[in-house]
Amino acid sequence: MTASFIRSDDFAAFVTALIEAGPVYGPVAKRSRFAFERLETPEELRLDYDVTILPPKKLFFPPAQDLVTFDGAGFRAALEPTEKVLLGVHFYDVKAIDQTDLLFSERNYDINYMAHRETTTIVASNIQTVSKRAFFASVGADVEPQGHDAFLTAINGGYVLETRTERGEALLAFGAFQPATEAQIAEAAAVNVAALERCPEELEHGTEAIADKVRAAFQDEELWTTLAADCFSCGTCNTVCPTCYCFDVQDTWNVDQTSGQRTRFWDGCLTEDFAKCSLGEGACENFREERAARFRHRLMRKATYLNEKLGGPACVGCGRCSAGCTADIADPARVINQIMAS
Amino acid sequence: MTTARIRVDHVTRVEGHGNIVVNVTDGVVEKCEWQVPEAPRFFESMVRGRHYSEVARITSRICGICSIGHTLASIKATEDALGIEVSEQSWKLRELIKHAENFDSHVLHINILAAPDLLGAPSVFPLVATHGEVVARALRLKRLGHEWGSLIGGRTTHPMSIVPGGMAEVPTTKELTQLRERLLAAVPELEATVATVLALAPNVPAFDRPTEYVALSNDKDYALYDGDIQSVLPDGTKQRYPVADYKQVTNEFVVPQSTAKYTKNKLDSYAAGALARFNNNYDKLHPEAKKVAEALGIQPICTNPYMNTVAQAVEIVSDVYESVGLLDELIANGVELEPLVEPTKFGSGAGATEVPRGILFHEYAYDDEGMCLGGNCIIPTNQNHNNIQHDFDKLVPELVAQDKSEKEMELALEMLVRSYDPCISCSTHYLDVKFVR
Amino acid sequence: MSKPKVAFFDFTCCEGCQIEFTNYGDAAFLELLNHVDVVEFREAMSEKTTEPIDIAFVEGSFSREADRARLESIRERAAIVIAYGQCSASGGINALKNHQSDYKQFVYGADAEQPQLDSQKAQPISAAIKVDYSAYGCPVNKYEVLQIVAHLLHGKEPVIPNYPVCVECKRRETVCRYDEADHCLGMVARAGCAAPCPAYGVPCEACRGFVDHPNVPALEKVLVERAGFSQKRAADKALMFNANDLEALS
Amino acid sequence: MNHQCHWTDVENIFLPREATIVCSEQATPSETHFTLKMADGQPIEYEPGQIVELSLFGYGEIPIGIASSPTRKNTFDLVVRSVGRVSGAVTKLGKGESVYVRGPLGHGFDLTKLRGHDVLIVAGGIGLCPTRSLIQYILDRRDEFDRFVLFYGAREPSLQLFTDDLARWRTANDVEYYETVDRGDPSWTGNVGVITTLFPQVELGPETRAVICGPPIFYRFVVRELDMIGIPRENVFVDLERRMKCGVGKCGHCQINDKYVCVDGPVFPFADVQGLEEAF
Ligand SMILES: Cc1cc2nc3c(=O)[nH]c(=O)nc-3n(C[C@H](O)[C@H](O)[C@H](O)COP(=O)(O)OP(=O)(O)OC[C@H]3O[C@@H](n4cnc5c(N)ncnc54)[C@H](O)[C@@H]3O)c2cc1C
Ligand code: SF4
Numbered sequence A: 001m002t003a004s005f006i007r008s009d010d011f012a013a014f015v016t017a018l019i020e021a022g023p024v025y026g027p028v029a030k031r032s033r034f035a036f037e038r039l040e041t042p043e044e045l046r047l048d049y050d051v052t053i054l055p056p057k058k059l060f061f062p063p064a065q066d067l068v069t070f071d072g073a074g075f076r077a078a079l080e081p082t083e084k085v086l087l088g089v090h091f092y093d094v095k096a097i098d099q100t101d102l103l104f105s106e107r108n109y110d111i112n113y114m115a116h117r118e119t120t121t122i123v124a125s126n127i128q129t130v131s132k133r134a135f136f137a138s139v140g141a142d143v144e145p146q147g148h149d150a151f152l153t154a155i156n157g158g159y160v161l162e163t164r165t166e167r168g169e170a171l172l173a174f175g176a177f178q179p180a181t182e183a184q185i186a187e188a189a190a191v192n193v194a195a196l197e198r199c200p201e202e203l204e205h206g207t208e209a210i211a212d213k214v215r216a217a218f219q220d221e222e223l224w225t226t227l228a229a230d231c232f233s234c235g236t237c238n239t240v241c242p243t244c245y246c247f248d249v250q251d252t253w254n255v256d257q258t259s260g261q262r263t264r265f266w267d268g269c270l271t272e273d274f275a276k277c278s279l280g281e282g283a284c285e286n287f288r289e290e291r292a293a294r295f296r297h298r299l300m301r302k303a304t305y306l307n308e309k310l311g312g313p314a315c316v317g318c319g320r321c322s323a324g325c326t327a328d329i330a331d332p333a334r335v336i337n338q339i340m341a342s
Numbered sequence B: 001m002t003t004a005r006i007r008v009d010h011v012t013r014v015e016g017h018g019n020i021v022v023n024v025t026d027g028v029v030e031k032c033e034w035q036v037p038e039a040p041r042f043f044e045s046m047v048r049g050r051h052y053s054e055v056a057r058i059t060s061r062i063c064g065i066c067s068i069g070h071t072l073a074s075i076k077a078t079e080d081a082l083g084i085e086v087s088e089q090s091w092k093l094r095e096l097i098k099h100a101e102n103f104d105s106h107v108l109h110i111n112i113l114a115a116p117d118l119l120g121a122p123s124v125f126p127l128v129a130t131h132g133e134v135v136a137r138a139l140r141l142k143r144l145g146h147e148w149g150s151l152i153g154g155r156t157t158h159p160m161s162i163v164p165g166g167m168a169e170v171p172t173t174k175e176l177t178q179l180r181e182r183l184l185a186a187v188p189e190l191e192a193t194v195a196t197v198l199a200l201a202p203n204v205p206a207f208d209r210p211t212e213y214v215a216l217s218n219d220k221d222y223a224l225y226d227g228d229i230q231s232v233l234p235d236g237t238k239q240r241y242p243v244a245d246y247k248q249v250t251n252e253f254v255v256p257q258s259t260a261k262y263t264k265n266k267l268d269s270y271a272a273g274a275l276a277r278f279n280n281n282y283d284k285l286h287p288e289a290k291k292v293a294e295a296l297g298i299q300p301i302c303t304n305p306y307m308n309t310v311a312q313a314v315e316i317v318s319d320v321y322e323s324v325g326l327l328d329e330l331i332a333n334g335v336e337l338e339p340l341v342e343p344t345k346f347g348s349g350a351g352a353t354e355v356p357r358g359i360l361f362h363e364y365a366y367d368d369e370g371m372c373l374g375g376n377c378i379i380p381t382n383q384n385h386n387n388i389q390h391d392f393d394k395l396v397p398e399l400v401a402q403d404k405s406e407k408e409m410e411l412a413l414e415m416l417v418r419s420y421d422p423c424i425s426c427s428t429h430y431l432d433v434k435f436v437r
Numbered sequence C: 001m002s003k004p005k006v007a008f009f010d011f012t013c014c015e016g017c018q019i020e021f022t023n024y025g026d027a028a029f030l031e032l033l034n035h036v037d038v039v040e041f042r043e044a045m046s047e048k049t050t051e052p053i054d055i056a057f058v059e060g061s062f063s064r065e066a067d068r069a070r071l072e073s074i075r076e077r078a079a080i081v082i083a084y085g086q087c088s089a090s091g092g093i094n095a096l097k098n099h100q101s102d103y104k105q106f107v108y109g110a111d112a113e114q115p116q117l118d119s120q121k122a123q124p125i126s127a128a129i130k131v132d133y134s135a136y137g138c139p140v141n142k143y144e145v146l147q148i149v150a151h152l153l154h155g156k157e158p159v160i161p162n163y164p165v166c167v168e169c170k171r172r173e174t175v176c177r178y179d180e181a182d183h184c185l186g187m188v189a190r191a192g193c194a195a196p197c198p199a200y201g202v203p204c205e206a207c208r209g210f211v212d213h214p215n216v217p218a219l220e221k222v223l224v225e226r227a228g229f230s231q232k233r234a235a236d237k238a239l240m241f242n243a244n245d246l247e248a249l250s
Numbered sequence D: 001m002n003h004q005c006h007w008t009d010v011e012n013i014f015l016p017r018e019a020t021i022v023c024s025e026q027a028t029p030s031e032t033h034f035t036l037k038m039a040d041g042q043p044i045e046y047e048p049g050q051i052v053e054l055s056l057f058g059y060g061e062i063p064i065g066i067a068s069s070p071t072r073k074n075t076f077d078l079v080v081r082s083v084g085r086v087s088g089a090v091t092k093l094g095k096g097e098s099v100y101v102r103g104p105l106g107h108g109f110d111l112t113k114l115r116g117h118d119v120l121i122v123a124g125g126i127g128l129c130p131t132r133s134l135i136q137y138i139l140d141r142r143d144e145f146d147r148f149v150l151f152y153g154a155r156e157p158s159l160q161l162f163t164d165d166l167a168r169w170r171t172a173n174d175v176e177y178y179e180t181v182d183r184g185d186p187s188w189t190g191n192v193g194v195i196t197t198l199f200p201q202v203e204l205g206p207e208t209r210a211v212i213c214g215p216p217i218f219y220r221f222v223v224r225e226l227d228m229i230g231i232p233r234e235n236v237f238v239d240l241e242r243r244m245k246c247g248v249g250k251c252g253h254c255q256i257n258d259k260y261v262c263v264d265g266p267v268f269p270f271a272d273v274q275g276l277e278e279a280f
């Protein structure tokens, strides 16, 4: 596909044209942090964001999503996807989207995710500010981000937009783009490489070595008990993770007591009841009863369980869990480095 | 000759618990008591050792209906104690939520608690069948009050974002614009509510007892959020006192039939509430509300306590128009989240605000770590207990003279209590608290 | 089929949870009345009943021995008893005085021992009678209450979360209080409220009680290390709504 | 995106189909045996050991093993134990009422591994339900299998399931049936003791293919017996149960290390899961 350039002065008009054409989501400021929100004006767009509180998965896999609605007359699917543009996704989040794309489409194709996904044009953007806990440069370094339609890089005087798909190519019509020069393309590449060098944290070993050693540590109860001693089972590490996608399903009635909905909600394997089974007569069996077992499960899932299927670890190094964990114990880079050093 | 034995345990359609006990034998009133047996809750003690940021969150729980007012009075006292002056934006947002609370509570009281009396129904539920539109409208307006307050405070029962130093979260200008539109769109429903009150006005009992009326007052507006203490006597004499001197006005004293203390100032008792505000601040009333007052035939100084409900109807109109004005100013300036103002000292301070039921005082002392040493809260319903008792003392003989039946007397007394819209679970304390520093 | 009979009762509380019932708006409230008969609701109606009740919502703590008999009579008449609001479910804010021994003297001085001022430790109503379900919160989440009612009307056990408030905070993408140099109890607090406090810029005070197994030592550690609390303030922090549970845990 | 199909061309895996209860029978105080027929007349095609997601709108959805064999067409059986919200509501239903099902889901018993061999089935408690699909299948295609031995353990006689089936199996000569109860009662004349007490009663060879289904603790003890007989673990099949929501390999609840019980199982060769630390 092509590489084009747009001057900084023309960029707002481009975003405005996109907003006028349909819903556009992008990073905006939220108090001291950032979040992907529907844009109302180009000024809100903050491409200099470090990391958003929630990853863009919320657009394809909403925190609460009706799967089926029902009433006296029957039941039906609740899906109504709309075409939209998602602007300003960092490459680590694109890699995470690649993973959830695969996981939601393999074996049993889940249209509740895929419909939202397939109606979204994703424009990735370069990382202007590196977040405090990121380690994206050292995790799954050989896995290339795939699922974006175009890649936007801020360079001197403007932006280079490299298109990857027809959808991406179609964006050019909305702004005053001109073909990018070799020098501009090279500058964009350099900007993106430089971002990799600014990560504050780092995994000290390669994917496979990590996978083997972490898995081998499974039985080390003392290790996991110590690591999880301060864990609140709050599931923040799951909820903010771009590659976590577990959910709960609940039926609820509306006030008329006849109609209602079957809804899926984000769930997290760190929460206490996640693997709890009712056995009857009030008895339960919890397959991961201890905090340590739940903490371990998440880490295993990030570092080993899915590697074969995904072609790399199920962690993209965004650092959201590290920063979000109030007890500051969830950081995969620190935990893995500690295990590797032991 | 009348003989009556009235014993109403836990008067209904009021918040909290109060009893009426009246014995009349052959036309002679032997006993006539308004009793408050509410379980004491010890808030003044509970706040000890809590950080200043938590105190309003605790004392808000004194009362679920006036929790916005308790939060504001508490925070004003804390801000006074900590030497904090909030920004103009915070001030206006707080005024706005104060109006929301007044509106919300009055809508509930007029339509759901008081109207059944005037319509001869035991509660609002039978009215669903007979006066469906009145009930639906009341619920719609109640919901409006709820959403209006929630937009500013996060919710109306125990609001969250009002904190010492300002506002922890603010609505967007867009949300405020939408609120303004909704308030204006509600005007026809307000007019309909006023029309209902007007239609029921002939059912308001004729009874007069001139008393003292105490309310906040300032030179700027029909004081709700802030002002000095003002008293007006039946002859129109007014006097102002600074909030810090609230104890000189309340002069609390103990009576045996009540877990709550009584108050008095210049006369035997005084009243707080919508009627007290109306009598004190009529001249500051919004012109639209004045029109409604005229239409409803109420004017200062009104000495019929049953008219408190009518004064509330005037106030809901005032709340809407005053708020539209506040919204215009807020929208014009644009609203932004501001950092909280930090304490400049740690000491003691008092704060007052008007809650739907009248003037409310809080006072706290803090140590140098910002931890609370103790508090004092004097709530409007407590200030009204003594006035209710004096109303009883005048009303019961009048009812006896009119040869009312026991049932009629009971209803007249219950209605009198309800017209004060009392909030008895607020009744938190009973004796003076000495702060130990 | 006659509609289930629902009644509201109040004990030591601020009655704010009852008020939430009036905040549904006309459509939802009137629709709800198509499915239940409200037979007693002192705060809003004069009617009273001595008949059997299908669902009793009991608000307020059990703080006076004198209230036991009334609670027992409610239990006898009611098929389902719901502890309505945190005062009732755990003792709530009223229990904040439980750890003090001088609260009566502090507030009532010389009159502290007068009989009408009788007040023991504030306890959940479950200290006096069996409770079937709890609607947590100070105040309750009125939408959760609707769901509890809907579930019970269909004979289904209500679904009450056993995960912490952080989950709901994240679902609505609220900036964490700890990121704003504040503190919070969300990590040990039972969710179900939809995390309104952090969303409005203030800490979660765990007004719905704790999750089943709160990590209290870790909470104290975080309050000291991240929020800069003194050890004492950290240890006392969760007393506001959880005095009884903290005592039980220690 | 790196895959080609389009969402509009794919069916929604979360939409269930209606099924009518043609027979409902209280099997034990807490378990109900249902015979279901798809409302649109299109029977579901399934293998022994597969599951369905059974639902009632407003109550929710739960995984249930199919308790009948595909060799018996048109209808299928489910046995539901009332333990909670959905199961409690379903077990109140009677003949003529509707339920909703998605499925069949997951992997059942690999018949190619069983055919032509001696087969031992060890079922404990409600574990008899999913294995009943295989039992029926074997009995219906008896000549495809060699020796057929069945062990069934219940906690007490009154909790035995499928009592008509049991009565037939006790006297049948196409199955060697052994049963036990943990606690007897005055009318019980059979074996009393845990399931492993049945092993000394039969001679089994290491060529036997074994199937195990029962409560979580059951597996460890039964596998130990099978080890002693010398049955290689790839010839032992286990039917696992985990918390489950979606049944289609997404929701994550049933995950055991990297396996999803709903799509990779619920039937697993023991050799594939024995190394999974969280499996037993
Ligand atoms: C592969 C498989 C086969 C099963 N086969 C049968 C069967 O044939 N007959 C039968 O009666 N039961 C069977 N179960 C168990 C049955 O699914 C649970 O009893 C049921 O999910 C309980 O749901 P509930 O809503 O009634 O209970 P609640 O206690 O209200 O459970 C709430 C939710 O937790 C989950 N959950 C709780 N317990 C279990 C559990 N034991 N297994 C899976 N999820 C659970 C469910 O998602 C459920 O909706 C099977 C489970 C699995 C995994
Ligand atoms: S690891 Fe941290 S974020 Fe994850 S559940 Fe535990 S405390 Fe919460």
Ligand code: SF4
Pocket (backbone or CB within 6 Å): A237, A240, A241, A242, A243, A244, A302, A314, A315, A316, A317, A318, A319, A320, A321, A322, A332
């Ligand atoms: S595990 Fe943590 S760092 Fe890795 S992708 Fe998930 S949130 Fe980001």
Ligand code: SF4
Pocket (backbone or CB within 6 Å): A236, A326, C165, C166, C167, C169, C170, C174, C175, C176, C177, C178, C184, C185, C186, C187, C195, C198, C204
């Ligand atoms: S603000 Fe509180 S509840 Fe929300 S995520 Fe942070 S710690 Fe958890």
